[in-house]
Amino acid sequence: HAKEKGRNTYSYFTDKMNKEVSRRLAIEEQIHGALERGEFEVYYQTQVDITNNIIMGAEALLRWSNPALGSISPEEFIPIAEQTGAIIPLGKFVFLQAIVATTLWKKKHQSPFRIAINLSPCQFRDPDLVSFIIDNVNQSKMSPKDIELEITEGVLLSGHDYITVALEALSKAGFSIAMDDFGTGYSSLNYLRTYPFNVLKIDRSFIHDIETGTANKELVLAMVAMAHALGIGVVAEGVETEAQLNYLKSINCDYAQGYFFSKPSPVVKLLMSNPEPQCDIKTINSP
Ligand code: C2E
Ligand code: MG
Ligand code: MG
Ligand code: MG
Numbered sequence: 001h002a003k004e005k006g007r008n009t010y011s012y013f014t015d016k017m018n019k020e021v022s023r024r025l026a027i028e029e030q031i032h033g034a035l036e037r038g039e040f041e042v043y044y045q046t047q048v049d050i051t052n053n054i055i056m057g058a059e060a061l062l063r064w065s066n067p068a069l070g071s072i073s074p075e076e077f078i079p080i081a082e083q084t085g086a087i088i089p090l091g092k093f094v095f096l097q098a099i100v101a102t103t104l105w106k107k108k109h110q111s112p113f114r115i116a117i118n119l120s121p122c123q124f125r126d127p128d129l130v131s132f133i134i135d136n137v138n139q140s141k142m143s144p145k146d147i148e149l150e151i152t153e154g155v156l157l158s159g160h161d162y163i164t165v166a167l168e169a170l171s172k173a174g175f176s177i178a179m180d181d182f183g184t185g186y187s188s189l190n191y192l193r194t195y196p197f198n199v200l201k202i203d204r205s206f207i208h209d210i211e212t213g214t215a216n217k218e219l220v221l222a223m224v225a226m227a228h229a230l231g232i233g234v235v236a237e238g239v240e241t242e243a244q245l246n247y248l249k250s251i252n253c254d255y256a257q258g259y260f261f262s263k264p265s266p267v268v269k270l271l272m273s274n275p276e277p278q279c280d281i282k283t284i285n286s287p
Contacts (some may be wrong), residue, residue, distance in 0.1 A: 042097040043264035057114035060098040116148040144174035153185030171196040204238020
């Protein structure tokens with residue numbers, strides 16, 4: 001009896017492992033050439049200045065839809081793209097698309113707009129990363145300050161000199177540097193004092209529990225105060241409710257991003273957003 005149970009447990013685990021391995025292999029196989037086949041698209045999620053309710057920018061988020069596998073989450077395919085090296089051309093694709101989207105936004109709305117782009121640790125191993133970014137921005141009508149480069153602690157963990165050199169070059173060139181998923185890593189505070197960050201993005205796990213967990217309320221308050229004391233702006237990620245937004249406003253958080261405002265969407269839908277949600281109300285009320 002025991003032997004049988006043991007065997008079942010064993011086959012359960014091997015089944016699960018086989019499934020995971022074959023899913024991984026399928027993704028690896030399909031990601032090859034997927035960019036050339038036009039399977040990737042960049043979506044944009046707006047970021048709102050919560051002091052005046054104006055859309056001040058958006059984050060570029062990669063989407064992949066494959067005929068054999070359906071749509072695959074970036075949480076699943078980014079790590080594989082990093083391991084296979086596919087992240088290098090993908091990262092360039094996102095960057096170029098994001099420049100086009102921002103140019104279109106500025107043409108349509110004539111309002112300031114900052115585009116946030118995620119950079120993976122692997123992209124820093126590309127010796128051409130900095131010149132690729134600077135050259136393409138110079139060729140566009142954008143200024144480096146219109147671009148925010150989001151990095152997570154993972155980029156800094158290795159401590160390689162070339163990462164510090166690249167970040168400092170990008171910062172000197174005028175790009176805004178954001179620390180993504182703040183609060184989830186081990187040494188975020190140490191990195192905050194060592195690297196030239198302009199923006200801190202509070203991870204959505206802290207925002208999620210604002211209404212329920214008291215410790216989270218205090219932690220978010222402390223993160224905002226600390227960032228401001230360092231002269232760093234704060235974006236709250238994953239804002240889903242009005243209560244969360246009201247709390248963030250009450251503690252002077254600068255910006256918010258989340259489903260409460262909008263889900264990530266294709267460029268055409270981004271361009272249809274009204275940058276000033278308050279504008280209509282003012283027009284109606286004024287005599
Ligand atoms: P991230 O950079 O922290 O992006 C924010 C994630 O939170 C996005 O997930 C977004 O869709 C999600 N999100 C935004 N608002 C809400 C909300 O109110 N509620 C909830 N539950 N989620 C919200 P997404 O698009 O699935 O991306 C996941 C991660 O994949 C990103 O986390 C980023 O680390 C990575 N990623 C996505 N696009 C790229 C890319 O172009 N390059 C690189 N290197 N990484 C990317
Ligand atoms: Mg991000
Ligand atoms: Mg994040
Ligand atoms: Mg993340």
